[in-house]
Amino acid sequence: MDTHAWRRLKHFLETKTPGWKLQNRLLISLILLSSIPVAIVAISSSLISNRILSDQTDQMHQVFLNQVEKEMNNQFKKFDELMLQYTYDNSSLSRFTNEDLTYRNFGLVNDLYTVLTNLRSGMENVVEIDFYSTPYQKIVTSSGLLLQPDEFMDPAALQSSRSLTRYGSWIDTRTHLNSRLERPVITYIRPTTIAGSNVVNSFFIVYLDAASLSAKLKANVSDPATYLVINASGNAVMHSVPSKVGTVVDFPHFREELMKGKNMANYRFTLPIDGKASLVNSVYSANRDWYYVSILPIALVKKETNLLRNLLFSVSIAFILLAVLIAIRTSKRIYLPVHKLTQRVFKQKAVADSKDEIVYITEHIQHMEARNDRLQKTVSQYHSHAEQYSLMSLLVGTSSDTTLHQDTFQDLPVCLLLLETDAVYLQAHYSRNDQFLLYYAIENIAQEVLNAKGITRSLMIQPGLFAIVYQPPSASPQQSRADATELLDAVRSYLKLNIVISADYSERGLQGIHDVFQQAKHALRYSFSLGTNQVIIGGELDPSVSDQADALVEVETLILHSLQSAQYGEAQELFAQIIQLLKDDSSLTSEVVKAYCSQLLGAMMHAVGKDFHSDTETMNMKALTVELDRQRNLQEIERFFHTRFFDNLMASHPEKSSLERLQIEQVVTFIRNHYDQDISLQLCADLVGLSSSQLSRTFKKIMGMNFVDYVIQLRVNIAKELLSDSANSIQAVTDKLRYTSVNSFIRIFKKITGTTPGSYRKDAQDMKL
Template structure:
């Protein structure tokens, strides 16, 4: 036998050693990625701060431009025609003062001037100059010609930031703002680009790389930091929102980050050499490699030492159990296989012995419980010893018995190939026992056994409240019955005893549960029958005359739900308080049948549809074996009668509706047409007829008649030349004013407007 366990332990320890090595490598790669992400996020954060700062300044300039455009002095000056009169000169001085105030309010503004297109001069913050002098003063030697500048002044602007030349960044607005396409002047706000560049240059990104501002077409507007080879950057990769990409620039790897401004569509871009933060990554990598080497050296030595130490106990165990193994030692490859063979053989032998003992113990325990329930065990010390030997520990001295009678369970095995009836029954007992024990065991101790083909549950009651405990047992029985019948298709009838205060009361509890179970012949199978229910006999039947009259009225009107509720109430009232004997139960059922037949006597003799149902009912009743079957037949017949009455009632309503509508259409011209007239005509009281029309038509009698009269009036106005007064009489209105008011209410216009086609 090879020392494979030793090698296995050694390999296991080395494998465990590999875990921190792999984790360290993953941490290294993740740290590199995290560091790069942090640098990129830091770049974006600085760009967002720059964007927010400049956007606020540009927004202030836009706001100031709008205020200037709406300034009454500016509007008056731009719209005047004569600029040579003394008043115009005074207005010019006043405008210069205003422009100077606006320019001084914002440190980013270099100067402001308003260029008058038709007069070819401009008003600045200090003077008024002709266009050529104005150009020389502000734009000469800045990379733009006089012609280009003049053309730009003639264009229409909607408050835009424009780069006139490389060093000229201005805000331009056509005046007056109310009519930009026919503007007479252009407002020009010249920005202090040096100050803006200084703001950008103070950023850390500009000190270690470059920061740019691009317009909406990705053309550079302003650059700070390293400017050489800027044109090599592929600005076409810059998208509309924000992002990051890497590329080669000036023989170095750089990271380009950008954010976009919603204020003016510009992009703020940073270009940072990758080597700035790669040095930190290299240092981190060096530390990680040193840590890995230490792990390998120290961990390898420790793994060999621990392997030797852990193997020695296994070697001693192998030497001890080898002579006791019954298997062929030549087929055993390693120490673990040897130990496993020994333990498997020992466990198999022990399991076989335990199963045999447990089976015998269960059989003896079940027989003892059955004898205990039937009162066939000795009392005193012998009983105590028997309870102890069978591990029957009762925590309290209060007991109740639940007895389960198993009915039909064939649907459970309908699709099964197994036809062994005894095995099927054992399986059914197993299902019922396990489910019920689990439900009862939530609140009480429970012990089960089979008695005379039934399953008995001896419940050791834990609670002190007897009323509540009885209700708990009923609810547990209901839950068990619901689960077993719905999921396993096993029909159960359950008898429940009263609670008894000692061991000697257990046989009485069994007798009570058995007596309650026999009552299933009265109320039918699949019931839960507490002994409390049957121990108070009932000597009279509850069937008041008022209830019988209500039931007859419900049947005559075809109200099945109300009739069924009345029948159910009678049954529940009679069986809920005390035991209803078999004789009284049959009497109750036949009283109900007599009431239903009495309710059908008013039907016409030729309506023989119900006669067949009556004969079928009587035939079925003679074949019923329980009260539940009789009750079911009563409900079936009751449904048939009510459906028949309801169908006749619906047929009558349909005929009445057609007759009423036909009569209204034929008598629209009658000014006396009313609900009273209709009620006399069809022999129906007026309130009922009003509700009937509302239910059938969805509107009141007056609304329906008025709408029909308006439709008839529209037809007469389109097809005849009758006057409004003549049409008023033909559609049943007493005067033209009433007709016009009703017509306008439903059509929205007067009859005269309708006839004219307005």
């Protein structure tokens, strides 16, 4: 020890004024007293920080799991809505179930393959989309295969589909289903129904890639936690480790603990997993009976918090003067999890760094509120359209479900008004746009008049025919008559149109609206006798009027049926009965007769369609209506129909069968001259002025085989000639005959000839030798 230095220090202290030592001791005491609170604050801060970090880490995982669960449900919801739009009462799919899916019917199979390919390209994470036709027990895959059920190699999907009606079904992750699906897949089965009914006639079977969906479980690769989705059976439907997708999660007591959180929004527990104490967070999704789970070893959580505690404790003892810097460092460390949480939630690091995060979160919430407002508007529009469709279904009797109208109409009697305009007159005197403007005006007038009576819904059944359903405080025949009269006066005052209104009401509310609609529609038939601008109550009509109307309607139906089947002479004879029935009723005025005959002329022209309009000398509907209006009596009207309609029609088509044969010969010549080009049924139908369905029926009638079979047979015969020449390769023959691939050509060639193109060429060359 350096005693010399100690003596000098002692001498220095003794020379100072009295009390200096006490002041130094007090100073030391104050320093100690100030350091103890700092140390206590430092230790307390470290413990509190540890707790905050642990809680924030736990909340961060809970928030992330909730977000992942919502995102997954949104993914499945969007997927389900897309499939629902594509399959709900989709009449365009019926042609794939009306005919057998065979390679002989190549065009139909190829069209279905195109539908599957387009549908698959519009969705994410889809491995394969298959179409299962139940009437013919055939399956077409998006990879181009046509399979029988035993070849499909997924009996579970087929078995599940047989129990479905209108809604889809999910099958959780399965692995190694077959040679086509060797990856883990989640299966979705969506039934398609016949339009206008609940009859299921086919299914879409969709396979989603469970591994690619699992990639959405983890926000980034640096996250040390393990994320997985477990179903009620304990299988990993999705897993952040792709190799474990589809495996069974069999940690001791894991499933028992997990089941405890089934009825909780979030549930956490600790459990030894793989020999490590781990923190487990779970979110239960009732939509699919799944558990979204995160697993994080507790050691990873405590590692950073313990480091912070030790650092604060050591710095507080050794560097009291650095307390401010330590506080700044601590505040930064405390804020770091919040910063990471916002980056993980919004996934827009650049935006979060360039702007205060509280402001950014506020703007994000406002953006989400704006999106929700737009979504609410879209949902409201969808509900309005759905309500209109449901009301139409109730009226025509295709549905009895009143669920959509429970918030609109009470379970009380409702009134029904059927308003009919003279559609033929409008067609003859107004353009199409002007006609729909008038229809729009009629609906607005009806809403304005009847909204004051009660809740009102109106829709146009067909051009010129409106159904108006409303619920006044007390529905009755007298009320519906009075309201119909008021509506009639309003339409006549504003639009000057000739209309007829049939009024009725339903005691059982919407449950009986179909029967009332049928009665009211039937009552409209009597308008020809009563005249226009009338309110008709079906139960109050004179029996003689209803009998005469029924007789006319019956003969009208026979005339239209004869015209549609090209029995023009028979239709002319039936028309004579119409004239006689009109002559027998002396009460009919000239205006009523002309109005009735004008409507009948329009229906007859529509029935014959192109057979009448193909005559270049025939006048248009507007000119014919004007000419009909100039006829003075029934005798002249009868002569008008004979000379201007029946004579022109029969003169233009003396032999319809010979015309059909000529049309088919023209189609066959076109196919033979253009076999090396793309040929479709619609193209050939346009060539001869027929619809595709008319050409299909006529072609089979004349040729004895389907259109597609004839094209395939012709191309195979030409392929035989081309293959006989060794200079033509199989690829060249495939391209010339417009097949999509060599495999398709080989398959079709073998199906028709019983041998492959290569074997046929070899046999042909051997015969030449």
